[in-house]
Amino acid sequence: MEFEDKLAALATKVRNQRDAIQTEEATKNAFIMPFISTILGYDVFNPLEVVPEFTADVGVKRGEKVDYAIMRDSEVQILIECKRSTDALRIEHASQLFRYFAVTNARIAVLTNGQVYQFYTDLDAPNRMDEKPFLVLDLLDLDETLVPELRKLTKEVFDLDSVINAAEELKYVGQIKRLIASQFKAPEDDWIKFFTQRVYDRSITQRVREQFAPLVLKAGVQFLNEQVNDRLKTALGSSGYSAISPTQAAEAVTSEPIAEEDLARDTEIETTLEELEGYQIVKAIACSEVKPQRIAQRDAKSYFAILLDDNNRKPIARLHFNSKKQKYLGLFDADKNETRHTLTGLDDIYQHADSIRSAVRSYLESPVDA
Known part of the structure; x- marks a missing residue:
């Protein structure tokens, strides 16, 4: 399983089980x-690599423990403190981490x-843990730009420097990205004033x-929507489709059955x-069944289709979100x-996770011709 796939699988587990976890020990396990x-x-399970309940007496705080210490060459490299x-x-929550x-x-x-997961180091002063993390990894809102940095801390390619x-x-x-995100959700007075001064003369x-x-x-919301749509259009435009003549298009339509709704897609x-x-x-x-890059999407006027291998003969689900009164999930x-x-x-x-996985497995077990 690829590194990104492992992260996605763990994220799914967290999403499905988090609300049922009641204790710190259950969170650890x-x-x-x-x-x-x-x-x-x-x-x-190897104490030469991972030491649970790691103890190092610190001043008057004797017997305090950090939940995990990750070891390399008999030296502590990473300290981990856990909360529910x-x-x-x-x-x-990080008092033990500061001392250790x-x-x-x-x-x-x-x-x-x-x-x-908040990752800290000692940028501000040597051997003293910073008060602000240098990396914040949220499994349920994964920033893909951080994945290569996380990989550097793995046992296989550990690259601390x-x-x-x-x-x-x-x-x-x-920090800047999180600040911008917070302003898009709940703009502060300074943020509002910054833009107002540039468009309002009085x-x-x-x-x-x-x-x-x-x-x-x-x-702000409209801007984000437009950015997402632009990225989708760029992705579709660079996906290898070549322009064809109207005659070729007609032949293609008649030579392969295509869902009627798909023909209605337009600008x-x-x-x-x-x-x-x-x-x-x-x-x-x-x-959990296939690599995430095999799960594709196509938007249409009446629904949003989710497909395996971007093949409209391999539908996994449809999102019917266009109605303001009721939303539906279409399964096959x-x-x-x-x-x-x-x-x-x-x-x-x-x-409906079982039905979604079952649909994917059905195409893997009985491949549909493209």
């Missing part, structure tokens, strides 16, 4: 030990609840701020963020007859 073993590649999966991470960081050879400290050298840039780029009173606050938020189609989020959920479920039986299931929210898709 269900999520964090698999992260150490499957993702980082260390043997959690339902707990939000705060710097106050100063008395061991570790250059990397990790604070995690099984879903979010490269990680430390890149840490400062990662730290500030990550004095900015409180009434004007109140008027522009929803406008700035709306513009009026608008792919929404909600459809893309639904697609990512289906993709995460299906990647062995004869490719579609049944619609009502959704109260995107999380309801997980209730």
